[in-house]
Amino acid sequence: MPSALINVPAKAKRGSVIEIKTLMSHIMETGYRHTASGSVVPRDIITSFICRFNGKEVFRADLYPAIAANPFITFFTTVTESGKFEFEWIGDKGFSETTQASITVE
Amino acid sequence: MAVTRHRTRRDVIRGAAAVAAAALARPALAQAAPRIAVIGGGFGGAACARALRRLDTKLQVTLIEPNRTFTACPFSNEVIAGLRELPAQQFSYDKVAADGITVAAQAATKVDAQARSIALADGTTLSYDRLVLAPGIDMRFDALSGYDEAAAEKMPHAWKAGEQTLLLRRQLEAMDDGGLVVIAVPAAPLRCPPAPYERASLIAHYLKANKPKSKILVLDAKDNYSQQKLFEKAWAELYPGMIERIALSQGGRVTSVDPATNEIVTDFGNYTAAVANVIPPQRAGRIADIAGAADHTGWCPIDPVTFASKLVPNIHVIGDAAIAGGIPKSASAAAAQGRACAAAIVSALAGKAPETPRLDGACYNTVAPGYAFSLRGIYQPKEDQYAEAEVTTSPVDAPREVRQQEAHQALDWFKRITGDAFG
Numbered sequence: 001m002p003s004a005l006i007n008v009p010a011k012a013k014r015g016s017v018i019e020i021k022t023l024m025s026h027i028m029e030t031g032y033r034h035t036a037s038g039s040v041v042p043r044d045i046i047t048s049f050i051c052r053f054n055g056k057e058v059f060r061a062d063l064y065p066a067i068a069a070n071p072f073i074t075f076f077t078t079v080t081e082s083g084k085f086e087f088e089w090i091g092d093k094g095f096s097e098t099t100q101a102s103i104t105v106e
Numbered sequence: 107m108a109v110t111r112h113r114t115r116r117d118v119i120r121g122a123a124a125v126a127a128a129a130l131a132r133p134a135l136a137q138a139a140p141r142i143a144v145i146g147g148g149f150g151g152a153a154c155a156r157a158l159r160r161l162d163t164k165l166q167v168t169l170i171e172p173n174r175t176f177t178a179c180p181f182s183n184e185v186i187a188g189l190r191e192l193p194a195q196q197f198s199y200d201k202v203a204a205d206g207i208t209v210a211a212q213a214a215t216k217v218d219a220q221a222r223s224i225a226l227a228d229g230t231t232l233s234y235d236r237l238v239l240a241p242g243i244d245m246r247f248d249a250l251s252g253y254d255e256a257a258a259e260k261m262p263h264a265w266k267a268g269e270q271t272l273l274l275r276r277q278l279e280a281m282d283d284g285g286l287v288v289i290a291v292p293a294a295p296l297r298c299p300p301a302p303y304e305r306a307s308l309i310a311h312y313l314k315a316n317k318p319k320s321k322i323l324v325l326d327a328k329d330n331y332s333q334q335k336l337f338e339k340a341w342a343e344l345y346p347g348m349i350e351r352i353a354l355s356q357g358g359r360v361t362s363v364d365p366a367t368n369e370i371v372t373d374f375g376n377y378t379a380a381v382a383n384v385i386p387p388q389r390a391g392r393i394a395d396i397a398g399a400a401d402h403t404g405w406c407p408i409d410p411v412t413f414a415s416k417l418v419p420n421i422h423v424i425g426d427a428a429i430a431g432g433i434p435k436s437a438s439a440a441a442a443q444g445r446a447c448a449a450a451i452v453s454a455l456a457g458k459a460p461e462t463p464r465l466d467g468a469c470y471n472t473v474a475p476g477y478a479f480s481l482r483g484i485y486q487p488k489e490d491q492y493a494e495a496e497v498t499t500s501p502v503d504a505p506r507e508v509r510q511q512e513a514h515q516a517l518d519w520f521k522r523i524t525g526d527a528f529g
Contacts, residue, residue, distance in 0.1 A: 003356075005356070005357045005373075005374045006374070007373060007374045021373050021374065023355065023357060023373070023374065025355055025356075069355070070329075070354075070355035072373070074373075
């Protein structure tokens with residue numbers, strides 16, 4: 001059951017640097033493991049993460065099999081106007097999750 | 107003395123040379139009884155000191171422990187919940203001393219591994235042939251933002267039994283009905299891995315009877331933990347809706363605390379506790395670091411067969427302070443390590459190869475009076491580290507009579523392990 005956690009400050013001063021934290025629950029199955037009977041456990045990972053602010057991309061990350069389960073991604077950005085952050089995780093087996101958070105710039 | 111003789115300097119030198127020659131030829135006969143020092147009088151240190159004397163009564167064994175009374179951690183969660191009083195946890199070193207062990211009620215302040223000497227807090231120095239470090243744990247007051255020694259007086263860890271245990275109990279007793287009790291759990295390794303969940307259970311037992319509108323929140327830097335299914339089943343049965351746990355992958359890792367406001371911050375949330383039990387990250391007791399036996403992790407790498415430190419010569423490390431692979435940091439594991447280490451030292455002194463240890467560990471969790479379950483493990487060295495050879499956990503679907511039996515067994519176990527160490 002996928003679920004996203006995000007931590008975006010509710011308020012920020014114009015132009016200040018803010019920290020954003022995200023965590024997506026996901027097994028991140030590498031595709032390199034075998035079952036007891038020898039068959040490969042198919043790869044099932046998140047392949048990309050995108051953050052947009054008011055529709056414009058501000059951060060992107062590509063993810064690979066070496067990344068552990070439940071990827072925790074934290075990054076810094078600046079904001080000059082109030083608006084909405086949108087977060088998107090895309091992965092194998094049609095995985096797609098989105099969430100969003102608003103920020104007020106003073 | 108009937109005969110006196112004037113000794114010249116030449117005589118003295120000649121005599122000294124003869125002694126030295128004899129020492130080289132037959133070291134075992136020329137030496138006095140080997141001196142073994144044990145620093146730390148917990149379950150590991152006491153078991154080791156007593157086993158050394160039992161295996162070889164010629165050994166001069168000194169146990170260095172500043173506290174005149176030992177306060178046991180197992181069952182101390184019952185003290186927090188008001189089910190037991192602290193004196194039931196306390197033991198003197200009288201019987202240890204009666205075994206012919208010198209008990210030095212002093213803190214060790216320095217270890218010189220090259221000179222094989224220990225400095226004590228009273229200024230005296232003690233020489234040894236072999237040293238066993240059993241210093242247990244220290245809290246890392248530099249690891250969690252906002253949590254230092256002063257903060258522990260406001261947000262007790264209660265992870266060493268004693269005053270901290272009583273402080274947490276008093277805070278629970280003083281709390282209004284409806285309060286939020288937060289237990290912050292660090293990532294592994296920690297002393298007694300299932301104990302935070304036993305604590306949550308027993309605090310829930312106290313609250314259910316005395317402050318039923320209150321809740322417990324466990325903020326956990328781990329995803330999974332020992333005997334998890336058993337705890338979860340017990341919580342659903344005994345304390346429905348009272349205990350909430352936020353695991354690591356749900357954002358449960360605590361990143362900072364504020365003792366002024368009792369606020370606890372995780373990566374994804376802020377919580378204000380009525381009572382905050384903050385269990386910080388831990389490391390080997392400080393003397394291990396002073397002796398040079400602890401590595402960058404704060405714990406002590408050892409040879410699993412002899413418990414010899416991999417970093418300093420003639421020093422062995424046992425118990426919670428040691429990096430012991432699959433063995434949980436528990437009282438019974440420490441005692442088993444103490445006995446195995448004693449056997450390894452006696453073998454080494456006799457010039458014999460050590461036997462490969464096979465260690466027993468038991469861990470009982472009491473979640474309510476008359477309701478307990480357990481994990482029993484057998485551990486053996488495998489590829490330079492301890493691995494689980496056999497682990498048995500109580501069945502998840504056992505009837506209540508089994509839990510009742512295990513609660514009795516837990517009390518018997520406590521009597522046995524404290525009797526072995528201090529009785």
